[in-house]
Amino acid sequence: MITYTLSCAAGHRFDGWFRSADAFEDQRVKGVLTCPDCGSASVDKAIMAPSVARRDTGRMPVSAGHPDQATILAAMRALKRKLMSEAENVGDRFAEEARKIHFEEADPRGIYGQATPDEARALAEEGIPFMPLPDLPEEQN
Incomplete structure (x- = not known):
């Protein structure tokens, strides 16, 4: 990482x-x-300044093999499940629905789905807030 x-x-x-x-x-x-x-x-x-661990702070970077990796991944999985369970999957209509919500042409609600890079860029340029859901390791297989 x-x-x-x-x-x-x-x-x-x-x-x-x-x-x-x-x-x-x-x-x-x-x-x-x-x-x-x-x-x-x-x-x-x-x-960026280089990241140098200092002994007096007790803070060290977490490697991929660190025991907390499983805890962090579990929290990310839980958060993604929560976000998706409380939102509507609009599939490839994400950009269209996000615009409707932003311009108050549709009721405000949580949505998720897919957007092409061009669609995401256009939403960002229009000032329409959105964020990608985290990609989890098992989704890369």
Whole structure:
């Protein structure tokens, strides 16, 4: 896992976790990375200070083999299940439904589904808030 500090075109900074440097680049090129503050799909790596563990803080990075990995993955699975159980699956109509809700042409409700990179980019440019659900390891098989 690689953690990058990311920045959008509006200057918002946030962290992103990726399987590899290639995974980051692939997501960036496809336009699926979006700013959690403004939804912009214009996201790139920001200048970062190196991460150096200090003995006096007791904080250390968690490796992929760390015992807490299972706990973290379980929490992510539970969160994703909760979000999906409380929202409507609109499938490939996600961008259309998100617009209707945003412009008050449909009742506000939680939705999830699929959007192409172009659709996600357009939603972000229109200022329509959305966020991707986390990809879990078992979904990559």
